[in-house]
Amino acid sequence: MFFRLLMESFRRQRRRKMLAGVAILLGTTAVTAMLALATTIGDRIHKELAVYGANIVVYPKADLLDVKVGGVDVKPASGNIYLHEADLEKLKTIFWANNITGISPELRKDAVIILPSDETKTIPAPAMGYWFNHSFGSLKTGAPQLHPWWKLQGKWPTEGFVDAQHREDAVEVVIGSKLAQRLGLKIGDWFTLGFPTGGYGPEADIVGIVTSGDAADDQVLFPLHIELPQPIVEGKQPPASSNTDLTRVEVSARTKPEDAFGRVDPDSLSPQQREIWYCRPYANSIAYQIREAIPGAQAEQVRRVEQSEGNVLKRISGLMWLISAAALLAAGFAVSAAMATAILERRGEIGLMRSLGASKGAIALLFYAETGLLAVFTGSLGYLAGSGLAAWLGARIFRGDGGAAEGALIPVLLPVVVALALVVAIAGSTPSIRAALRMEPSAILREDG
Secondary structure (H helix, E strand, O other), X not given: OHHHHHHHHXXXXXXXXXXXXXXXXXXXXXXXXXXXXXXXXXXXXXXXXXXXXXXXXXXXXXXXXXXXXXXXXXXXXXXXXXEEHHHHHHHHHOOOHHHEEEEEEEEEEOOEEEOOOOOOOOXXXXXXXXXXOEEEOOEEEOHHHHOOOOEEEEOOOOOOEEOOOOOOOEEEEEEEHHXXXXXOOOOOOEEEEEEOOOEXXXXXXXXXXXXXXXXXXXXXXEEOOOEEOOOXXXXXXXXXXXXXXXXXXXXXXXXXXXXXXXXXXXXXXXXXXXXXXXXXXXXXXXXXXXXXXXXXEEEEEOHHHHHHHHHHHHHHHHHHHHHHHHHHHHHHHHHHXXXXXXXXXXXXXXXXXXXXXXXXXXXXXXXXXXXHHHHHXXXXXXXXXXXXXXXXXHHHHOOOOOHHHHOOOOOOHHHHHHHHHHHHHHHHHHHHHHHHHOOOHHHXXXXXX
């Protein structure tokens, strides 16, 4: 009898049930879309803000020291203080190694360009060594990945030496657009790369011209893995060696927005609090782990990028929660109104059941069962619709980062969304059900009679 009454209620009050179902459907669609986007919003914002560059920079620690004796600065020349490329492998061993999405080591050299048209003239031109599409574990990383705003004509250099028409051990380089314009150089030209402190270097083939909007526009960009002449020390010329020395390293990592706890000095915390701080992906904690892993390194977060990422994420997350709460509240009011009308129409049925001996609990169970079935069905449909909406929004809001795929069905959200639909439906229908149970059967039957 219970199930017969349950089915009859759906058959006889299809319009009322449809109105309540549509309200729950719209509410759960909005909530599902917001939750699906929220699960990937951090990574997506990180990718969007990657155009501002790395969020962690690593320097030689000694390069940051100010050493003065009697008011005279006796700090060693920065050119003699380097990091070592071999130490970068230690980044794979830190706690948040999987959060590192890009690495770009740099080696700055004071260089000169010697054009084949006038080999007696040297033209000063700073040179920067970089990785170009370098394999670092599972990452393809280097300067192009860490500087996505750079605009390139041509191609990036090939690491190592190449065979050229004019010399067997030439190196491919990219030059800045301002430098190319000043010297009248174009892709396909070549020159000799000289170093005042070391002598003549390799001959360089220009394979690309880069426009960066920063200092790289006046520089020569060469691959790190080539041999450069070393400076003469005390009259002795050391043998040439591979470029394992680095001026600095830029690191891009997925991080948690910085809060008050993320800014504290970990050495001032208790062991328990320090472990919690250490195991959270703050930029500061990742930088701290880099300093632990690489001897003589000083790692610092780039606050401009980190603060922008944190502020944007907080505002978008707040907006998502506000939209979700508003959608659920509106759905709850719509369900309450629909149930109030439905119960008003079924007063005679309620009075008859009460007069025949049905308990208040049995009548309440009947109405809650109707609401629960409606919530489960429309909540499931809302989950599907919301997942599709999240995929659509992700593909249009975030540029080409696989947002559509990431916004697809997320199975773990289904029980959450259905549970929210049940809560909204039950909360919305409870006032009407309680009002119906307070009615006196005799009064209801006399009114209907």
